[in-house]
Amino acid sequence: MIDNKLKSILLSVQKPARYTGGEPGCIIKNPDEVKVRFAFCFPDTYEVGMSHLGMKVLYETLNSQPDIWCERCFTPWLDMMQKMREHNIPLYTLESKTPLGEMDIIGFTLQYELSYTNVLAMLDLAGIPLMAKDRDESYPLIIAGGPCTCNAEPMADFFDVMVLGEGEVADTILCNVYADCKSKGLSKLETLKELSKLEGVYVPSFYEFEYGSDGIITEVRPLYNAPIPCNKAIIKDFAHLPALENTVVPVIGAVHDRAMVEVLRGCIRGCRFCQAGFIYRPFRERDIDLINSSARQLCKNTGYEEVSLTSLSTSDHPQLEELLDKMEPWTQREKVNIALPSLRIDNFSESLIEKTTKVRKSGLTFAPEAGTQRLRDIINKNVTEEEIEKTAKLAFAGGYSHVKLYFMMGLPGETMEDIKGIADTAQKIIDIYYSMPNRPKGKVEVSISVASFVPKPFTPFQFFGQNDLELIKKKQDYLLECCKSNKKIKVSYSDANTSLLEAVFARGDRRLAKVIAHAYKNGAVFDGWYESFDWQLWVQSFADCGVDMHFYANRFREYDEINPWDHINYGVTKQFLIEDYKRSQQAITSKPCNKQCYNCGANKLLGRACFEYNKG
Amino acid sequence: MNTIRVKFNKVGLAIYFSHLDLQRVMMRALKMSGLPVWYSMGYNPHIYMTFPLPLSLGQESFCESFDFRLTEEKSEEEILNALADKLPRGIELTAAGRPTYEAKDIRYAKYEINLYGDDEILQGCINDFIRSASINVTKTSKKRTEEINLKDFITDFCAGKPVDGKVSFTAIFSAGQTNNINPALLVGYFAEKYGIDANSADIKRLNIFGENISVLQ
Incomplete structure (x- = not known):
């Protein structure tokens, strides 16, 4: 129910319907008739969260169970956040307007490293202690899923449970086992022990880390027979x-x-x-x-x-x-x-x-990712110059006149030649447009959008140290210089500071939790939004906590180093990643999986070969 | 081809989305309904739809409507049933049929307004309205900003006594394509002058009228 106080607040913020629910398709159940009340929290705005297919799928899947009522909650935008604090309104679910603290399970999806402070903001707005160790049985079980859980160590201290891999089946099982534990009156620890037996369930507090004097992990120790490695769930x-x-x-x-x-x-x-x-x-x-x-x-x-x-x-x-x-x-x-x-x-x-x-007819976007063939071979983006040209021709002949191209900079093995190659590729596409007698009317425009490369866990580039800010800046300036003479090329690139922070969290470990909490307490929130991203605040927070960003982002990781995600199994083996990284250093490409198997290990999750290689 | 007018209320949770959002909601509802809706013939075919009198975000209404066209004859019941469960909470359909007036016929709208605050202050608001010869506010539209005297555009003001921090009144405001007056202007005037909370006020559109406050059915 929306009372007069909430109404007054809603009418004083932007887009109040972000906070009201009641949309067509929204599911309402009788709380007395369900065993598990689940709040699915998306740590970004309503409009971002409601674009996300995974959330929609899990909402419908969980609600298809008569015993589970899954409701939604998003991060209130800055104006609403402030009003809720001023008026002591706890964060609530959209469907029933129930404060999050009254739920059985609160599930966050971790899609993006820079939404981590939003998770803390949502817990805080709900009046729930941030650290898992500070929450007893009286609080809901706080869980996380989504791609970032493949290395969610930076967030590990805040969560009771993390679901690794595909949640469609795993989440329902988790809810049912949780309901069972609750009906038996099990303690939080006993409940966590039961949950840790499930496929794809990772209980962060059941793993202890030891670090050497150089800061590198020396040992990961499972407690209570927690599985090591912990496997992802798969359909x-x-x-x-x-x-x-x-x-x-x-x-x-x-x-x-x-x-x-x-x-x-x-x-x-x-x-x-x-x-x-x-x-x-x-x-x-x-x-x-x-x-x-x-x-x-x-x-x-x-x-x-x-x-x-x-x-x-x-x-x-x-x-x-x-x-x-x-x-x-x-x-x-x-x-x-x-x-x-x-x-x-x-x-x-x-x-x-x-x-x-x-x-x-809409615009057309392609991602060559790198400007030269050599670099595309290094990153294994198996796209040739001819294919790019052929596609541009097809697109123009098909009536498109705006083409958008995605590139990255800061890739392993990259030189200034490769940066120039980005501009050359765009120029070539414009030349193709003018060479065509049947080109569409209107103005040709090629937009190139350049992101700074962020090395991620479970990729062959997980070992690579990210380019530092100075080098990225140099490359950005050079690219602008190369494109300066042509007004038909529009260049945009991502903020390098943002990419550095992403790189820190992507390959970070548990010791980052205190930095995230510290930054949040000092005002960091919506870090993925340029209007609220405060780089200096983060620099200060890392300094205050005595944590070095470069240790996480810019350092090459030796092959035998224990990474914070090495005890997690997503199918792909570290041995394969090392081999593929070595191939990249010689600019040797790998064929697509359906043409040749490189024994990455993922087929073991299925218990069979991924493709029938001998067929035809 | 038949033009159909669907009448509805916009209440409860539905007050928090805008007129633009409402248009999209109705568009999708028509699409989902499976009714034989007429599409414009242009390069980008779209459903032809009109709304006569946009309602501001935050206000309730018991007399909204929109028009669209059908390529085949359908009964009121068929139309309402086809749309019923396709709408957000707070959009309540009340009737469907042939339009009996045009949007340009609308001249007035009757509102019920509840203000909240200290009883004495609320009484002050009511007295001010009744006794003052002019209630001057700034009206801004896309085209211009102008000073107007609200009293020139409001009739049939009828207020009760403030009780338990709430006062209720009704009034008929000039509405339609010329001199459309948003009742929020009056609430805003009270809020600014007497410090009541404008956002907590309830504004409900009860009815619309034509020339000489004649009933538009």
Whole structure:
């Protein structure tokens, strides 16, 4: 219920509907008829969180259980946060307006390193102690999932439990076991012991770390028979895993406001910088009839005019064209646009353009990632110059005049030649446009967006030390210099300080928890938003806590060093990562998984080979 | 092709989203409904839809409506059933049928307003309105900013006695395509002059009227 006090506050902040719930598709249950009340917390704004497919999937999955009521909660924007503090309003769930402290389980999804302070802000706003050790049985169980849990050591002290890997099945099991423990009246410690037996459940407090005088980990010791390594949870039969058919439709819109169906999981490409490409292995595709019928049902149930076929690399679905043919009749009839967000340059075809631009035409984005062939080989982005040119031609012929290109700088083995290569690639695309007699009308524009490379755990580049700020600055300046003469090239790049902080947390360990808590107490929140990111505050917080950022971000990690994530098993072995890193140093590419197996280890999660290599 | 007018209330949780959001909500509801809705024929086909009198965020209404077109005949019951469970909480459909007036016919809207605060201060607000010859406020629109006397645009002011920190009154405000007066201007005037909390006020649109305060059905 919204009382007069809350109403007055809501009407004094921006976009109050972020905090009210009640959207079409929002699920209301009777609290007396459920065993587990679960608050799914997304540590960012409503509009960001409501764009996230994973949250939508888990919301529907958990709520499909009659005994579980999953509600939603997002980080209140700065204005609302301030008002809630002023008026002592505890953070509440959108569905029932229940304070988070009254939930059984509070689950956060850790999607991004710079949302960590938002997690603390949400716990704090709910009146819940930040540190797991300070919370007894009277508090909800605080858990985390999402890609960052593959090395969530920097956040380990704040959580009771972390779910590793795929949560669709694991989360439901966790809730049921938790309900069982609760009904038996087990203590928090006993409950955690029970939970730690589950596949994909990591209890951070059950692992003790020892450090050497150089600050490097010397030993990780499991307690209470906690598994070592701790395996990620995995869906073995992804092909037939039911896809979303219903979802909450935000009234005020979302960043990505459309129907989404995940067409495949994992990626065959093995781009060496890409964490998602390794932690979601092995590659599994969904059945196309299932995708087609779910997509149709989802559009019917939500009224969305666009359906996105999402994945890490949608054009790698072996039956994509067949799927698009199946979807064509109803999408045409019901005026639904099909979006293919992750196409690869090397298999982007004319018929794909045609099939996806029938209803409406949008911009086109490609990610060559590096400016020269040599560097693309190093990072294993197996895209050739010719393919980029061919794609640009196809895109222009297909009616696009704006092309956006994603690049990275600070990659292993990068030289200034490679930076110049970024500008050259953009220039070449503009030249292609003018060389075409049948080019679309209007102005050609090539936007290049350049991110600073952040080395991530479970990638072959996990060993690599990030370029320091000075070098990144030099490279950025040089790129601008190279593009200065051409007004048709628009350059934007990510903030290097932000990338440094991401790198610190990505490969950080438990000793960072105190820095995060300290920074939060000094005002750090919404660090992923440029309006509130305060670099100096972070620099000061690291200094105050006596923690060196460069130890985490810029140092090369020796192969035999114990990393904070080495006791976690995401399938891909460290031996494979070392071998693949060595291949990269010689600019030797790896073939896609479906062409050749490099024994990364992920197939052991399935208990079978990922592909039938001898077939045809 | 038939133009259909659906009437609805916007209350409770639905007061927290804007007119623009409401348009999108209705668009999706029509799409989900499976009704034979008419689409514009342009390059980007879209559902043709009009709303006569936008309602400000934070205000309730018991007399909202929007128009769209159907390519086939459908009964009121069929239309309402098709839309019923596709809407956010607080959007309550009340009727559907052929429009009987145009948006430009709207001249007035009746509101009920509740103010909260100290009884004595609330009585002061009411007395001020009744006794003052002019209630001057600044009205800003996309086009211009102007000083207006609210008393020129408000009739049938009818207030009760403040009780337990609340006073309730009704009034008819000039509304429609010319001289549209947002009742929040009056609440804002009281808030500024007497220090009451404008955001806690309840503003409810009860009814709309045509020329000479004639009933628009």
